[in-house]
Amino acid sequence: MDGFALHPQLAKDTVLIGHLAGSQLLLMNDARFPWLILVPAHGDLQELHELAEASFTEVTQGIKQISEKLQRLTDAPKMNIAALGNQVPQLHIHIIARRHDDPAWPGPVWGVGDPLPYSEDEQKVLIETLQEQLLD
Amino acid sequence: MDGFALHPQLAKDTVLIGHLAGSQLLLMNDARFPWLILVPAHGDLQELHELAEASFTEVTQGIKQISEKLQRLTDAPKMNIAALGNQVPQLHIHIIARRHDDPAWPGPVWGVGDPLPYSEDEQKVLIETLQEQLLD
Numbered sequence: 001m002d003g004f005a006l007h008p009q010l011a012k013d014t015v016l017i018g019h020l021a022g023s024q025l026l027l028m029n030d031a032r033f034p035w036l037i038l039v040p041a042h043g044d045l046q047e048l049h050e051l052a053e054a055s056f057t058e059v060t061q062g063i064k065q066i067s068e069k070l071q072r073l074t075d076a077p078k079m080n081i082a083a084l085g086n087q088v089p090q091l092h093i094h095i096i097a098r099r100h101d102d103p104a105w106p107g108p109v110w111g112v113g114d115p116l117p118y119s120e121d122e123q124k125v126l127i128e129t130l131q132e133q134l135l136d
Numbered sequence: 137m138d139g140f141a142l143h144p145q146l147a148k149d150t151v152l153i154g155h156l157a158g159s160q161l162l163l164m165n166d167a168r169f170p171w172l173i174l175v176p177a178h179g180d181l182q183e184l185h186e187l188a189e190a191s192f193t194e195v196t197q198g199i200k201q202i203s204e205k206l207q208r209l210t211d212a213p214k215m216n217i218a219a220l221g222n223q224v225p226q227l228h229i230h231i232i233a234r235r236h237d238d239p240a241w242p243g244p245v246w247g248v249g250d251p252l253p254y255s256e257d258e259q260k261v262l263i264e265t266l267q268e269q270l271l272d
Binding site: 046047048049056057060063064065067068071078079080081082083084085086087089098105106107108110111 | 182183184185192193196199200201203204207214215216217218219220221222223225234241242243244246247
């Protein structure tokens, strides 16, 4: 991860949960959605397909693991997985647990309303839970 | 692919390009965006992480291959890759080439305006090109 620096917009919008699959796992600071972001620390990439073969396997396995565990943890009826990057070019993958009563359902979450930041206590407890449940 | 049937909404909105990675590769019938959809024909799945290990590898390699080739073919500055499925539950992966002057940029494409169907001739030529360029 030499020379890797998280994009300032991601640094501003998220909190670090930990590391897996050669990536940073981040929590979006938006209590409306259980919304994680995986940022491969594999150099200055923009597209999922630009990951070299071994890294691509590692990162996609990380996505699989996080998606499965986050769905189990949240009991969400649907997961949304996406690599968009139209506004923040640094390669990052959204892993979002969706509920039928969340404020964007059934549309996508991007650009819908304003983020609702977690309280300090909420965030602390959630980060600990996510570290325990997702990073084994 | 025994017993696999494409969801009626996907059948209505798309045209078959061909098969790869144990999946159907479809063209969204919307000339506003070069927009492909990969539908793994691996049973009745809703989530990417539900694919068994070998199928998961096959499908993610298919995504990598299609994304790389579609970006080269369209010379698009950005690719969008997503498995959402909030409205059509059958597992399907969007692979969309984005341009800075497309009608949804820099937002996501879903739910933006109305689809602009290809003319019969446009569609025929495009399908042939995609078959040649993507399915090698």
